[in-house]
Amino acid sequence: MLKKVCKLARVAGSAIMDIYSSQENFIKISYKLNNTPITNADYISNNIITTGLTSFFPNIPILSEEQKHHLKNYKSWNIYWLIDPLDGTKEFLKKNGEFTVNISLIQKGIPILGVLYAPFFDILYFSFNKKAWKETSKGCERIYVAQSDVPLLITSRSHIDDQLEYYLSTLKNYKIKKLGSSLKFGYIAEGTAQIYPRFGSTYIWDTAAGHAIVIASGGKMQALNGRKLDYLLSSQSSLINPGFFATS
Structure with a gap:
């Protein structure tokens, strides 16, 4: 399961980077009711992830930022995918690279699987079964929090x-x-x-x-x-x- 989700995040991230690296007039921007921006990169990433998750795991429903939200329809969900296909759209538009693809699996209110992919930096964070990893071009390693006298x-x-x-x-x-x-x-x-x-x-x-x-x-x-x-x-x-x- 985890490998499939990580691959989906990478594919979505690659599609986002195609738009990010294109000419400015290829980025299509509109605004939601709360005045936050949304782009064609958000929609393309969302389509890649939702299509992939539906294909791989047809019995698990999906809640995405980029869909109409009717909370009453989700009340019976004990397990579901929760995704933000492009987190940091403002940073995407500022061209500072600080945006991510977010995919998580929620079971009984607890996020039991998490995948964060930062395509500009090609950094992938992921977790499952109480273990977390970071993958870059240099390889993959377990990661742990750390304390500091000057946090x-x-x-x-x-x-x-x-x-x-x-x-x-x-x-x-x-x-x-x-x-x-x-x-x-x-x-x-x-x-x-x-x-x-x-x-x-x-x-x-x-x-x-x-x-x-x-x-x-x-x-x-x-x-x-x-x-x-x-x-x-x-x-x-x-x-x-x-x-x-x-x-x-």
């Missing part, structure tokens, strides 16, 4: 708010790096960074794959109130996450 804190490149500014004011010794998309989860999982605080809203497809990888590498992922993030659709009133911390 590296990573924040969103596109989302800064007053709560984050206040949180930073309470800290003393730390370093900080801004980074786009779900790459932040990969940095936590591989031990490069120690804290990813998120006070603003995210959707469940933004976090599930990274959540799985952080937990499998020995890290923690919890809401600001200390509770675990829950992906059980029968208990959800919306598809929006609370604020959270991903930590080593």
Whole structure:
């Protein structure tokens, strides 16, 4: 299962890079109701992933960012695929390379498999059975979180708010790096960074794959109130996450 999902992420990432590397007028941009951008790369990646998952695993339903969402229709799902075919569309449009393909498998509200692929950097993070790996052109290796006396804190490149500014004011010794998309989860999982605080809203497809990888590498992922993030659709009133911390 894991190999098939990783391959799908790579194929989708390759299609995204074809558009990313093309002339500017080949990138088609529109805007959702919440005023966030969506491109033809989002749609093409979504089609590759959903078609592949349906072919490989026809009995497992799919919830993707790029579809119409009717929460009441998902209430009976105990297992499902949760995907963000292009996480970091703003970074994609800025041409800074910080975007990912996110695929996760949710069972009874828990992300049990996670795949994050950053096609610009050709970095693949993936997890299953409580183990996490990172694959690059240099090879594949198990990854683990790491502690530091001066922790590296990573924040969103596109989302800064007053709560984050206040949180930073309470800290003393730390370093900080801004980074786009779900790459932040990969940095936590591989031990490069120690804290990813998120006070603003995210959707469940933004976090599930990274959540799985952080937990499998020995890290923690919890809401600001200390509770675990829950992906059980029968208990959800919306598809929006609370604020959270991903930590080593």
